[in-house]
Amino acid sequence: MSPFQASATLTGALLANKGGAVPSSILLAQLNGVPREAPQPRPEPEIRLASSAKPKPVSPNRVKLSLRLDRSQHLRLKLAAAHLFLSSQKILLTALDDYLSRAAPDIMGGNCACLVGTGETRR
Numbered sequence: 001m002s003p004f005q006a007s008a009t010l011t012g013a014l015l016a017n018k019g020g021a022v023p024s025s026i027l028l029a030q031l032n033g034v035p036r037e038a039p040q041p042r043p044e045p046e047i048r049l050a051s052s053a054k055p056k057p058v059s060p061n062r063v064k065l066s067l068r069l070d071r072s073q074h075l076r077l078k079l080a081a082a083h084l085f086l087s088s089q090k091i092l093l094t095a096l097d098d099y100l101s102r103a104a105p106d107i108m109g110g111n112c113a114c115l116v117g118t119g120e121t122r123r
Contacts, residue, residue, distance in 0.1 A: 067092070 019041045081088045104115040
C-alpha cells in the first residue's frame with residue numbers, strides 16, 4: 001500500500017458563484033442526508049465617502065501640478081499651514097507668486113511680457 005492518499009478530482013462542481021460559497025461542513029451534511037440550513041449571505045456593507053473625500057469641481061482655468069518634497073520639507077509645510085490656518089496650496093501659491101514677481105525683472109532684462117503682470121492668481 002502506498003503511503004500517499006489518492007487525490008480528489010477537481011471539477012466545476014467545486015466552484016461557487018460569488019456570494020454563494022458555504023462552509024464544507026454544511027456541504028458534507030447535505031451529502032450525507034442530514035438536513036441543515038445554509039447560512040444566509042450577508043448584505044454588502046454600505047460604503048460611504050468622507051465629506052472631505054468628495055471630488056471638488058475642477059476650474060477650467062486651473063492646471064494640476066505635482067511637487068516632490070522630502071519628508072522634512074513636507075513636515076515643515078504642514079506645520080506652517082497648521083500654525084497659519086492656511087492650506088498648503090495657499091502657502092505654495094503665495095510663495096510662487098512672490099518668487100515670480102521678484103524674478104521677472106531679472107529675466108530677459110525685464111522685457112519678458114509673458115511674466116509681467118501675471119503674478120496674481122486666484123486663491
